[in-house]
Amino acid sequence: MNTKLFEPITFRNVTLKNRIVMSPMCMYSCYNQDGLVTPFHITHYESRAAGQAGLIILEASAVQPEGRISAEDLGIWSDEHIEGLKQVNQRIHAHGAKSGIQLAHAGRKADLEGEIFAPSAIPFNEDFKNAK
Numbered sequence: 001m002n003t004k005l006f007e008p009i010t011f012r013n014v015t016l017k018n019r020i021v022m023s024p025m026c027m028y029s030c031y032n033q034d035g036l037v038t039p040f041h042i043t044h045y046e047s048r049a050a051g052q053a054g055l056i057i058l059e060a061s062a063v064q065p066e067g068r069i070s071a072e073d074l075g076i077w078s079d080e081h082i083e084g085l086k087q088v089n090q091r092i093h094a095h096g097a098k099s100g101i102q103l104a105h106a107g108r109k110a111d112l113e114g115e116i117f118a119p120s121a122i123p124f125n126e127d128f129k130n131a132k
C-alpha cells in the first residue's frame with residue numbers, strides 16, 4: 001500500500017517526522033488538584049513520544065482554575081506550571097516528536113466547587129452549575 005503516514009510533513013517552519021498526531025486527551029491526573037504536572041504526565045507523554053508519534057498535543061489545560069473540567073485537570077494559569085510543562089516538553093522532544101498544548105476553559109461545563117465563569121449564565125444541564 002502506498003501511504004505517506006510515515007513520511008515527514010512541513011507546516012511553515014515546523015517539520016513533523018511523520019503524520020501520526022496524538023489528539024489532546026484529559027488524563028485527570030493532577031492528584032493534588034493544583035494543575036501541576038505529575039510523574040504520571042511525564043511518563044504518559046514520553047511514552048507516546050517513544051512510540052514515535054510525530055506530534056503530541058497535551059490535554060486541555062486550564063487558563064484559569066475556575067475553568068477546569070475537573071479539579072484534576074492540567075493547568076497553565078500560573079508561573080508555577082512552567083517547570084512541569086517544560087519537563088514534559090523536553091521528554092517529548094528527546095524522541096524527535098513535536099509538542100503542542102490545548103488551552104482550555106470549560107465555561108458552563110466546569111465541574112468544580114466554587115464559582116464558575118462562562119459567557120452564558122444558563123446551566124449546561126441539570127447536572128451543572130449556573131455560571132457567573
Ligand SMILES: Cc1cc2nc3c(=O)[nH]c(=O)nc-3n(C[C@H](O)[C@H](O)[C@H](O)COP(=O)(O)O)c2cc1C
Nearest residue numbers: 022023024025026027028058059060061069102104
Ligand atoms: C480519555 C479522553 C480524553 C479526551 N480529552 C480531550 C481533551 O482534553 N480535549 C479535546 O479537545 N478532546 C478530548 N478528547 C477527544 C479526543 O481528543 C478526540 O477528539 C476524540 O477521541 C475523537 O477522536 P477521533 O476524531 O479520532 O474519533 C478526549 C478523548 C478521550 C478518549
